[in-house]
Amino acid sequence: MSTTIERQARLSLHAFDYANVTLADGHWKRQRDYVVELYLSLDDEDILKSALRGTDVHTQAHGLPGWGGTCGQMLASFAKLHAVTGDFRLRVKAIDLFERWAELVDENPELLRLGTYDYEKMLGGLLDMDEFMGCGRVKDYISRLTDQAVDTFDRGIPRDGLQDAGMKGQIEWYTLPENLYRAYERYGDEKYRNYADEWRYDYLWDKLRAHDSKIGARHAYSHVNALSSLARAYEVDGDERDLDVLRIAYDELLANHTYATGGYGPGENLFVDRDGYMGFMLMSPWDLAGEDPTFVNFAGERVARSDAWGSCEVSCCSWAVFKFCNYMLRFTGEAKYGVWAERVLLNCVGGQPDIKPNGELLYYSNYFADGGIKSTVDRRLQREGQNFQWQCCSGTFPQDVAEYANMLYYSDGSALYVSQYLPSSVECSIDGRRVRVENFSDWPRDNVARFRVAPDIPGVFALRFRVPDWADGHNVVRINGRVVDVQATPNTWLNLEREWCSGDVVELDFPRRLRFVPVDRRNRNLVALMYGPVVLVSSEMTMLVGDRDHPESWIIPVEGESMVFRTLPGHTGALDFVCRTFEPYYLYPEDRWYFMYHRIYRDDAEEKDVTRGANMG
Known part of the structure; x- marks a missing residue:
């Protein structure tokens, strides 16, 4: 066990912990300002209703529509947004929400009996209230919540991370250690550290340490989020082997499991056991040329790829990356750990349209070869008829925008x-x-x-x-x-x-240049176009024919436009007079089709004839 002084000495850099940094007017501040006003308008009783699910406790509130249980994430969001903006209304909102929840808990102790997912979110929210608002009254409830978890959770489940029946509904158990270690660091009570140790995810850590890529499909966002649990373990214990695993994970994920945007997790899957799975998950069945159109997903089920499950669970995936990169920058001081955060900041969460007042938000970003659209309407329905409103992403998105100012300086x-x-x-x-x-x-x-x-x-x-x-x-x-x-x-x-x-x-x-980024090593002719750090999209489907190593020779800036480019004639297939225009994805409007990944071919006679024939059908 290491002391606080020893833990601090392990840090190469220190973050500003949501203080002393001010966002200036612009795209990202506007996003944050909108979120603050919308979330302040929510009724406390409606927010609390999600914390009563599965119990015999009832209030007069209807609750928020949709299927989410976001009470803990709301507490976290209000606490961090207050810290980073200084808006006193957010502090009042957080305290009022907590006090009402505490009142209900005192009257109905059964409310402390949460599943793994809701417990981890509530624990994090309460810790954020203490750490960033000085609300020490949460300490007793953190202790009681954890005692209930120790008594309730089944430690005998398989620890391979497969989200099947063997998990017994204890989803994302591998994310538990992060906030348990936080509680230990804050309060010094060994029960938190001991319980965190019990939920180590050694199956994944051992695979990564051995550079064994045969992990099997796992739930994407929560597995990147699990890296924050290992990061906290390193912060507490200082085991350099854990830091080695974190380094390996970062390099592996960034090189082989992310799109040009920094997004990841097509169909919410990571480590799919299929060569070229990142490209495969963007293709329609008619593009597969006789290949098996199915894959084994994170639940161990063989399923067909579906557009209803998008390319990146954007709010949650962004939150996991922001946390992971923050840990790695603080631990190592190495500049490379800002790369993934930059891609996600600009091209993932930065491209989010506003959450609607009814709780609809862009659940998935879509990078499909046959097009995507920014839409807050989700085409899936929960078993009991709930729509995708006020779900998990509505709990992570406000934490994303709170993080904007927290990730800039060290x-x-x-x-x-x-x-x-x-x-x-x-x-x-x-x-x-x-x-x-x-x-x-x-x-x-x-x-x-x-x-x-x-x-x-x-x-x-x-x-x-x-x-x-x-x-x-x-x-x-x-x-x-x-x-x-x-x-x-x-x-x-x-x-x-x-x-x-x-x-x-x-x-x-830092001069920027246009460059094509292949989706993966197997599908190198399926590419996205980037300008410096910014992913560009076209409003029309296109085939690209030209020198992939020198796109500036045939894709030129549009005069008077910022980061807007157009192909010269003769570079889009059979029709020599057709041009295509590209613009930043993060600025692209809602409810309009866009195309991010394109087929590209060499600009030579033989291949051009083939592609023109294909383009003509």
Whole structure:
């Protein structure tokens, strides 16, 4: 067992824990502002109704429509949104909601008897209220909830993570340790640590440690979320073998199990035992040329791929990535762990349309080769007739938007680190002096990121900026308009250590280029088009014919438009006069078809004849 001091010493970087960072006006702040106002408008009794499911406790409230049980996630959202915005209404909302729940629990102790899923969410929400709002009264309820869980949960279930009957309804049990370790770190009670240890997911950790990719299909979001449980185990115990597994997992997932957006989990599946499964899950049956159109899913069932199960469970998947990357940045201090977070921030959750007042939201992002659409209408129905309203994603999306400001900056006490580039400002202490740094660029619309530095007194200190993985061209750094001779290598920290004065301006010019990203190694001619960190989509289905290594030679910027491009004639199949236009997915409107993944072929006579024939039918 390690002490708090030892645990802190293991951290290379420190996050700002939802404090001292302000989002500036722009796309991501507008998303967050909308969520705050919508969620404040919800009736407390309606929110609480989901915590009464399966009990004999009744209130006069109708509850929120849909099938979700999001009370714990709502507490977490209100607590973190209050911390990051300072909006006192959110604090009042969280406390009122908790006090009413506590009143019902005191009258009806059976409400403490939760399943694994709801327990983990409630535990996290209560811990967030204590950690980010100073609401110490939750401590007793955390203890009572956990005592009930210890008495209730069946420890004898198989521990291979397969979501079948053998799990006995204890879904996502492998996510339990994260918040149990948090409770141990906060309160020092060994019962939390001991119970967390009991739910270690050694089946998966051993597979990853051995670089064994034959894991079998597993539930996608919750398995990436489970990595946060191992991260907390490392934070508590300091076992370097656990950190090794986390490193392996990050590299494996980013290389082989994510789309260009950073999204993952087609049909909510990860590690599907099928070569090229990422591409397979985007194709319609008529594209498979006689291949088996079925696969074994995360429940161990052989099923057919279905468009009703999309390409990425976007809100939940984004939340799992944000947490995982935050742990890895803090543990290692390595810039590469900002890559996945950037992709998801810009192209996944950043592309979410607003949640509707009735609780409908974009459950899945769709990347299908035959097109997708941003729609908050889900075509599935629960067994008891509930629609997809106010479900799990409505509990993670507000936590996503709370995280926007929390993922931008880090510190090690002697330097400020900039990991993401959303317009924002931060106030911090560096080597004992107060410093304010403002990002006043319109990222990612602007190609140049601009920062204004304002220390309370002039002095020497370091600012370190993450050089994105895609910034592999001639990167230019300017301070007060003058070019600085400094190394700016992708996936490293650009180090600017000098005497800083109030009003100094840093400009980071990371030239972007167009590039095609194949969906996987087996389906290399199924590609998405990116411009720097931004995924582009077309409003029309298309076949692409051209030099895949040099798309800039035949896909050109549209004059007067930001990040909008158009093919030259003769690069879309049989019709030489047809052009296709590409624009950022994250800005693409709701309820309009788009096409993200396209077939691409070489621009030579033989292959062009084949593709034109195919295109003509």
